[in-house]
Amino acid sequence: MNLTLRVWRQEAAGTEGRMVTYPANDISPEMSFLEMLDVVNERLNDDGKEPIAFDSDCREGICGMCSLMINGQPHGPMKGTATCQLHMRTFQDGDTIVIEPWRAKAFPVVRDLVVDRSAFDRVIEAGGFISVSTGGVPDANEILIPKDTADTSMDAASCIGCGACVAACPNASAMLFTAAKVTHLGVLPQGKLERHRRALNLVAQMDIEGFGGCTNYGECHAACPKEIPLDTIARLNRDYLLASVSSPEI
Amino acid sequence: MEFDAKIPDGPLADKWQRYQFDMKLVNPANKRKHKVIVVGSGLAGASAAATMAELGYRVQCLCFQDSSRRAHSIAAQGGINAAKNYQNDGDSVYRLFYDTIKGGDFRGREANTYRLAEISVAIIDQCVAQGVPFAREYGGLLDNRSFGGAQVSRTFYARGQTGQQLLLGAYQALARQVGRGAVEMFPRTEMLDIIVIDGRARGVVVRDLVTGAVRSHLGDAVVLATGGYSNVFYLSTNALGCNVTATWRAYKRGAAFANPCYTQIHPTCIPVEGDYQSKLTLMSESLRNDGRVWVPAAQGDTRASADIPESERDYYLERKYPSFGNLAPRDISSRAAKEVTDEGRGVGKNGLGVYLDFADAIARLGRDTIEERYGNLFEMYNRITDENPYSVPMRIFPAPHYTMGGLWVDYNLMSTLPGLHIIGEANFSDHGANRLGASALMQGLADGYFIIPSTMGDYLARTPLDPIASDHPAVQKTEADVGRRTQRLLDVNGTRSADSFHRELGRLMWDKCGMARNDAGLREALERIPEIRAEFWRDVRVLGSAASFNQALEKAGRVADFLEFSELMCRDALERTESCGGHFREEYQTAEGEATRDDEHFAHVAAWEYSGADSSPIRHIEPLAFENVDLAVRSYK
Amino acid sequence: MTGVGRFYGSTIGKKIVMAVSGVVWVGYVVVHMSGNLLAYVGPSAINDWAAFLKSTLPLLWGTRILLVVALVVHIHAAYSLKQLDRLSRPVEYAKLQHPASTLASRAMGWGGVLLLVFLVYHILELTVGVVHPAFSHTDVYGNLVSYLSTWWIGLFYLVAMVALAGHLYHGVWSMFQTVGVTNPRYDRLRRTVATLVAIVVPVGFASIPLAILFGLMR
Numbered sequence A: 001m002n003l004t005l006r007v008w009r010q011e012a013a014g015t016e017g018r019m020v021t022y023p024a025n026d027i028s029p030e031m032s033f034l035e036m037l038d039v040v041n042e043r044l045n046d047d048g049k050e051p052i053a054f055d056s057d058c059r060e061g062i063c064g065m066c067s068l069m070i071n072g073q074p075h076g077p078m079k080g081t082a083t084c085q086l087h088m089r090t091f092q093d094g095d096t097i098v099i100e101p102w103r104a105k106a107f108p109v110v111r112d113l114v115v116d117r118s119a120f121d122r123v124i125e126a127g128g129f130i131s132v133s134t135g136g137v138p139d140a141n142e143i144l145i146p147k148d149t150a151d152t153s154m155d156a157a158s159c160i161g162c163g164a165c166v167a168a169c170p171n172a173s174a175m176l177f178t179a180a181k182v183t184h185l186g187v188l189p190q191g192k193l194e195r196h197r198r199a200l201n202l203v204a205q206m207d208i209e210g211f212g213g214c215t216n217y218g219e220c221h222a223a224c225p226k227e228i229p230l231d232t233i234a235r236l237n238r239d240y241l242l243a244s245v246s247s248p249e250i
Numbered sequence B: 001m002e003f004d005a006k007i008p009d010g011p012l013a014d015k016w017q018r019y020q021f022d023m024k025l026v027n028p029a030n031k032r033k034h035k036v037i038v039v040g041s042g043l044a045g046a047s048a049a050a051t052m053a054e055l056g057y058r059v060q061c062l063c064f065q066d067s068s069r070r071a072h073s074i075a076a077q078g079g080i081n082a083a084k085n086y087q088n089d090g091d092s093v094y095r096l097f098y099d100t101i102k103g104g105d106f107r108g109r110e111a112n113t114y115r116l117a118e119i120s121v122a123i124i125d126q127c128v129a130q131g132v133p134f135a136r137e138y139g140g141l142l143d144n145r146s147f148g149g150a151q152v153s154r155t156f157y158a159r160g161q162t163g164q165q166l167l168l169g170a171y172q173a174l175a176r177q178v179g180r181g182a183v184e185m186f187p188r189t190e191m192l193d194i195i196v197i198d199g200r201a202r203g204v205v206v207r208d209l210v211t212g213a214v215r216s217h218l219g220d221a222v223v224l225a226t227g228g229y230s231n232v233f234y235l236s237t238n239a240l241g242c243n244v245t246a247t248w249r250a251y252k253r254g255a256a257f258a259n260p261c262y263t264q265i266h267p268t269c270i271p272v273e274g275d276y277q278s279k280l281t282l283m284s285e286s287l288r289n290d291g292r293v294w295v296p297a298a299q300g301d302t303r304a305s306a307d308i309p310e311s312e313r314d315y316y317l318e319r320k321y322p323s324f325g326n327l328a329p330r331d332i333s334s335r336a337a338k339e340v341t342d343e344g345r346g347v348g349k350n351g352l353g354v355y356l357d358f359a360d361a362i363a364r365l366g367r368d369t370i371e372e373r374y375g376n377l378f379e380m381y382n383r384i385t386d387e388n389p390y391s392v393p394m395r396i397f398p399a400p401h402y403t404m405g406g407l408w409v410d411y412n413l414m415s416t417l418p419g420l421h422i423i424g425e426a427n428f429s430d431h432g433a434n435r436l437g438a439s440a441l442m443q444g445l446a447d448g449y450f451i452i453p454s455t456m457g458d459y460l461a462r463t464p465l466d467p468i469a470s471d472h473p474a475v476q477k478t479e480a481d482v483g484r485r486t487q488r489l490l491d492v493n494g495t496r497s498a499d500s501f502h503r504e505l506g507r508l509m510w511d512k513c514g515m516a517r518n519d520a521g522l523r524e525a526l527e528r529i530p531e532i533r534a535e536f537w538r539d540v541r542v543l544g545s546a547a548s549f550n551q552a553l554e555k556a557g558r559v560a561d562f563l564e565f566s567e568l569m570c571r572d573a574l575e576r577t578e579s580c581g582g583h584f585r586e587e588y589q590t591a592e593g594e595a596t597r598d599d600e601h602f603a604h605v606a607a608w609e610y611s612g613a614d615s616s617p618i619r620h621i622e623p624l625a626f627e628n629v630d631l632a633v634r635s636y637k
Numbered sequence C: 001m002t003g004v005g006r007f008y009g010s011t012i013g014k015k016i017v018m019a020v021s022g023v024v025w026v027g028y029v030v031v032h033m034s035g036n037l038l039a040y041v042g043p044s045a046i047n048d049w050a051a052f053l054k055s056t057l058p059l060l061w062g063t064r065i066l067l068v069v070a071l072v073v074h075i076h077a078a079y080s081l082k083q084l085d086r087l088s089r090p091v092e093y094a095k096l097q098h099p100a101s102t103l104a105s106r107a108m109g110w111g112g113v114l115l116l117v118f119l120v121y122h123i124l125e126l127t128v129g130v131v132h133p134a135f136s137h138t139d140v141y142g143n144l145v146s147y148l149s150t151w152w153i154g155l156f157y158l159v160a161m162v163a164l165a166g167h168l169y170h171g172v173w174s175m176f177q178t179v180g181v182t183n184p185r186y187d188r189l190r191r192t193v194a195t196l197v198a199i200v201v202p203v204g205f206a207s208i209p210l211a212i213l214f215g216l217m218r
Ligand SMILES: Cc1cc2nc3c(=O)[nH]c(=O)nc-3n(C[C@H](O)[C@H](O)[C@H](O)COP(=O)(O)OP(=O)(O)OC[C@H]3O[C@@H](n4cnc5c(N)ncnc54)[C@H](O)[C@@H]3O)c2cc1C
Pocket: B039, B040, B041, B042, B043, B044, B045, B062, B063, B064, B065, B068, B070, B071, B072, B073, B074, B075, B076, B077, B078, B079, B080, B162, B163, B189, B190, B191, B192, B225, B226, B227, B228, B237, B238, B239, B242, B243, B245, B246, B282, B401, B402, B423, B424, B425, B426, B437, B438, B439, B440, B441, B442, B444
């Protein structure tokens, strides 16, 4: 199949960027979207043009590295898939495909389609963990955990930290990502104890990083490759509310 | 070069305890004075960095991804072993130890392997305390499954995402220390050389992948946790960034490379579609619990699977290995698949595939049960191939997956270069010639959470180390070397992309040094590799500059190292004239095509010493003493 | 920063304040709308009701103060959140799709502004009584009929009710999420309640200008 790509090119952070058009001819429908870009890059290299920079690593939808805005949808049109799991058979011969980086103040562009998501790491560093050090912990079966609790936790824990929620949100809000972590740890007996501190600290950092607020649009959930449920956001709101009323300093 | 494995004496079961008692401790007040540099933030690196920081050391940790959470460990699906015996099915530390030694075809070190089994128990406790949401039963207890040829249920798992959940646990522990300021994290940073001063590893030279700046990180010791080198085959189940660069540079600075020819080929991956393909996707081995592997009995049978009657199908694993059937170990089932496809009985477009059929399982257990067990895997398969495994059998084929070989380490996980410690898949230690399923995650975490934090203390307590100025000649020189090598890649300015060379090398290695190897093929490869390498340095084209974010440049550097390393790999495979585990030499097999070991001449570790660019490497030997197990012939019939 | 300051300083805190102040107003419009329906019973009915409301001053001013306070914080929170949201994406997408969000949710801002304009005019017209020369403090019914029979005033009221409908459709659903009602069991209930409120209240309100415009009420 033959396609036309409109791709965002930008030398480096802070420099001016622009959309550039490239042909992508005789592409096989079996290819993954990123393999299609590999081919385009190979050809650019042959013509002495610098290849398009984009992030990817595992190429099987688990590392969260790939991050492309495809035709105005993070990770493209398919539900519950990351960019690297998208295949060309979902496009039509002759299509024009618009490819952009995640756009958010908190995710500055590094080059072309590559952005800096270290804001997410700083949110986790602010309290996205259970405060135990190595050693001196009880036996794994000492504390029983109801299966459905473990499942709820696992549903939230499957977040791959890709940032599509931020990219999709009209407010560039990081609520779904933050809520997923708060839920993953907060429902488990091991993580409950720190639940309130965690909510306060994560939200504080989230705001510092310059993400927007949540208007409950629901775009994040629709774009999320792991389909993290919106309930997690309600849970974060509740934990935050409870933490605030119960916190000593008023 | 001396190869003292420093194994504590005394009975196997007491060695580790005894070691911990005998080791020297660092006075808590002095810990802050020591700085350790950890390269890699996978299960091994992240757990090591976090734990050492908890103990009070100052730690710097680097990785090439944009976040420490994305290390390749994240991709592990199946699970992690531990000798908890929660299922009361007769498991024990000793059984896990024995299974691992036997699974490794008696080419591993008893003491290390036993320690691994011993520690496995504590790992699960640790992960649960961190909030890893392992699968549970309705009673609230942890669930287990049996995995990769084990006859006990000792594998803990979190859906199909065990590696992800374990890594997030370690990542969060690491993040906690970064938040405290105890660990400095450097993502998008690639290690390109080791700084050696007075014969000790005292730091690393890195390239900042965003700015392109070359700089050094200096400290009292260096830990490499940089993973495996399966990408030497170009196509593998590893993430695209996985490389041999870090370990290869260390090798060239004096760390011996052990058993590079031990590579594991995973039997259940999605077959290759075309030559644009960038990686192979693993389908969890657990599929083999219910799927039946078969090919047409007749050659060149191109009928659709449904049109092939039962009588004309060959369920070759069940036929050859009645007792283990479809659950035969990885190396065995992989090789069996190669045999049938070599006979021209393979399925799929290019004949490079075999069927994994769930029809019987669905008939027996019902579609719902199968969906519950493998739903996400079936979905993944369908997404990639556009075929529905509920109605047509899956097509699978073996793919490079794991590398047992790695830098040589002693019992302390220190390489032959003093001060340089190697953990996780990057070292050679615990799996012998073949790794059992669900044992790599276990090893990474054992090394990182429990072993290196102790042995590092012992090293620092015993070793007088004076501080190093950043303008020390050795530092300056190493930085200059790195800068020059990087610039050279840009200066060639030829016509071919680095990828095209990688693809060429990968195909060669897969053919000549892959699932099955033979003398002629290996010699041929040893001829070709230097030619491809020369071609690379004559004709590679890398655009852009060194002083900017340049993915083509990163890639080229890694390919250049694979082009050197692959030669050592073939050499090792050529010298080891026996078949064992992941290393199968066609000359050494029984009439029925079973691997035959040569314990008399090869019950040892082959460790290679670098001896300069233009002289061939030296092969050293660490004999393996088996005091607790007797070398049985590994039979799964 | 401690307690209250930190709470209102955070995006979630502001959002919760909006939800609570929003509820106050939701409550008010429900009561207000019901009261208006008395107009169908006849002039005296609604006039008496209005008189009763004004008779007990504490109740009257209590409500007014509560409403004003609620409106002020509601608007302040809404405004500062919107400012933040604008800053959070300095470079716009060349192409952006909204597969999931409702039009109502995306119209909250402008809908709100329209509501504000409406409110100001509305109060000046029917409570303070400075818009038209003829205004009676006792004959609420008379005021209504005489003013809303002017087609463009009636139309303005109707447009405002559309804004209100949208605001309630998203707002009432969103409230639950904001204050942390997680139980999935109530998901559908939330939607139903919001939809009902968003239909009943505006329609109830709108029926009056319509009735007047079509001369059914005179
Ligand atoms: C698809 C797949 C499934 C698997 N499933 C299982 C399973 O079910 N059970 C099991 O036990 N094992 C499994 N394995 C094996 C297991 O996942 C790996 O062996 C293990 O995770 C390796 O961990 P590690 O910490 O040693 O290295 P990695 O996780 O690979 O981490 C390497 C780290 O080093 C960094 N790094 C590498 N090179 C450089 C450099 N030059 N400069 C700076 N940083 C560098 C990387 O950024 C990364 O942070 C699986 C492997 C694959 C590929």
